[in-house]
Amino acid sequence: MKEKTKHPGQKGRPAPHRQKAKQPVEPSHADKPGLEARMAAAKMLAAVVDKKVSLDGLMDGEHGNPAYTALSEADRGLVRAIVTTSLRFLPRIEAMLNGLLDAPLPAGARSLYHLLVTAAAQILYLDVPDHSAVDLAVEQANRDPRSRRFAGMVNAVLRRMGREKQALIEDTRSLPCVPDWFLNRLTAVYGAEEARRIAEAQMLPAAIDLTVKSDAGGWAEKLGGHVLPHGSLRLAAFEGSVTALPGYENGAWWVQDAAAALPVLMFGEVAGKTAVDLCAAPGGKTAQLLAKGAKVTAVEQSANRLKRLKGNLDRLGFEAELVHSDLLNFNPGHGFDLVLLDAPCSSTGTTRRHPDVLFTKGPADIEKLATVQEKLLRHALTLVNPGGRLVFSNCSLDPKEGEEMVARVLADHPDFQRLPLDRQEWPGLEQAISSEGEFRTTPAMLSLPHPYSSGLDGFYACQLLKI
Numbered sequence: 312m313k314e315k316t317k318h319p320g321q322k323g324r325p326a327p328h329r330q331k332a333k334q335p336v337e338p339s340h341a342d343k344p345g346l347e348a349r350m351a352a353a354k355m356l357a358a359v360v361d362k363k364v365s366l367d368g369l370m371d372g373e374h375g376n377p378a379y380t381a382l383s384e385a386d387r388g389l390v391r392a393i394v395t396t397s398l399r400f401l402p403r404i405e406a407m408l409n410g411l412l413d414a415p416l417p418a419g420a421r422s423l424y425h426l427l428v429t430a431a432a433q434i435l436y437l438d439v440p441d442h443s444a445v446d447l448a449v450e451q452a453n454r455d456p457r458s459r460r461f462a463g464m465v466n467a468v469l470r471r472m473g474r475e476k477q478a479l480i481e482d483t484r485s486l487p488c489v490p491d492w493f494l495n496r497l498t499a500v501y502g503a504e505e506a507r508r509i510a511e512a513q514m515l516p517a518a519i520d521l522t523v524k525s526d527a528g529g530w531a532e533k534l535g536g537h538v539l540p541h542g543s544l545r546l547a548a549f550e551g552s553v554t555a556l557p558g559y560e561n562g563a564w565w566v567q568d569a570a571a572a573l574p575v576l577m578f579g580e581v582a583g584k585t586a587v588d589l590c591a592a593p594g595g596k597t598a599q600l601l602a603k604g605a606k607v608t609a610v611e612q613s614a615n616r617l618k619r620l621k622g623n624l625d626r627l628g629f630e631a632e633l634v635h636s637d638l639l640n641f642n643p644g645h646g647f648d649l650v651l652l653d654a655p656c657s658s659t660g661t662t663r664r665h666p667d668v669l670f671t672k673g674p675a676d677i678e679k680l681a682t683v684q685e686k687l688l689r690h691a692l693t694l695v696n697p698g699g700r701l702v703f704s705n706c707s708l709d710p711k712e713g714e715e716m717v718a719r720v721l722a723d724h725p726d727f728q729r730l731p732l733d734r735q736e737w738p739g740l741e742q743a744i745s746s747e748g749e750f751r752t753t754p755a756m757l758s759l760p761h762p763y764s765s766g767l768d769g770f771y772a773c774q775l776l777k778i
């Protein structure tokens with residue numbers, strides 16, 4: 312696999328000059344180009360690893376962490392690249408640092424730890440010149456009273472890392488790059504070999520997939536992508552902002568992982584049917600239902616996310632009935648032909664896009680979320696018309712939030728039965744259909760010639776028929 316990743320923030324970046332004398336803390340870091348971005352990266356990593364704050368929140372353009380929002384667009388890109396790379400390779404980076412340190416870091420020296428990890432990510436896996444990464448890390452240490460006395464050690468360790476990086480990368484190549492709790496769980500569920508493949512797949516950032524309203528082939532040509540089984544369009548090597556691409560402004564397509572598009576496809580023909588999307592924002596699946604001609608009610612409990620959904624539908628030129636409500640309080644007095652419950656979950660299937668998930672969530676969250684999902688599913692079943700269907704889905708890799716929970720609910724719902732998928736009707740995705748006839752995708756699936764164009768988000772989806 313490719314070990315050095317280009318990042319958008321580095322293009323055209325002036326090489327930071329060396330500064331010998333260590334100055335007292337200054338009000339601004341403008342004298343050291345790139346220093347603020349490095350400091351922000353270490354801070355973001357600390358928030359994720361030590362405080363379990365999600366990167367989406369920290370890096371929200373408007374409401375994110377001020378250390379991040381204060382940066383230029385290019386520096387934000389650099390921070391994203393440093394933090395996501397640090398998280399993707401954390402077990403290996405930790406092993407390399409441990410091997411290079413003469414003694415373990417003092418307990419509680421967390422800012423020093425995050426500084427070293429983020430600098431190591433640049434040296435080992437990003438196209439940042441080693442001398443810049445080292446100089447800025449030393450500067451960072453010098454400007455932080457907690458780390459200042461370690462500045463010499465930071466310099467020595469990182470310089471050696473730069474000199475020995477090829478051997479270090481080789482020596483740690485077999486170390487799985489996910490936390491132990493996750494690897495153990497993957498191994499228990501999928502077996503050792505598949506667990507290794509999933510762990511490996513999550514080291515690469517995901518390609519960008521689009522769902523197009525029509526003419527996927529034409530858009531593939533225009534945008535330089537390729538059409539996947541069942542119609543999603545993949546932009547494998549895309550870098551930059553999707554909002555600048557043709558077709559964005561006039562709502563010809565929306566961003567949606569190919570696996571996330573499958574739950575709605577399971578309904579088949581939906582034109583003219585009544586459908587409710589119970590956990591609707593940001594609206595990828597609502598848009599699919601609308602594009603296929605269903606009459607859609609979209610329920611969402613978060614006002615902000617409902618606003619975002621409305622904005623997305625406006626751009627796409629779609630209209631749905633929007634309901635701001637906890638779905639547990641949604642009792643419209645009538646049923647629907649189609650009910651979609653794309654439930655909140657641990658999101659462990661999305662770690663290629665969100666490598667922070669494995670550090671902000673753990674086994675206890677999975678148990679808790681499975682309980683929430685069960686409650687939501689039990690209520691969702693009350694909204695299905697006789698002869699109607701419900702699709703339950705989420706982006707967790709854990710059967711506790713999928714197969715096991717659904718089996719529990721079905722056990723005391725004789726009025727519902729599973730509608731198994733027929734593998735022959737899903738060419739190219741046979742591997743993703745379980746023996747129960749449900750979708751169970753993982754990032755290690757959809758293996759295409761180039762690793763950067765391979766993979767799917769981990770998804771679970773089943774369809775239930777009301778008898």
Ligand SMILES: C[S@@+](CC[C@H](N)C(=O)[O-])C[C@H]1O[C@@H](n2cnc3c(N)ncnc32)[C@H](O)[C@@H]1O
Binds near residue numbers: 592613636
């Ligand atoms: C996994 S996301 C849904 C993604 C969406 N289906 C799509 O494809 O774009 C889950 C959504 O459910 C919402 N949600 C969580 N609990 C809810 C509840 N009890 N009632 C309604 N919405 C809820 C969350 O705010 C979040 O927007």
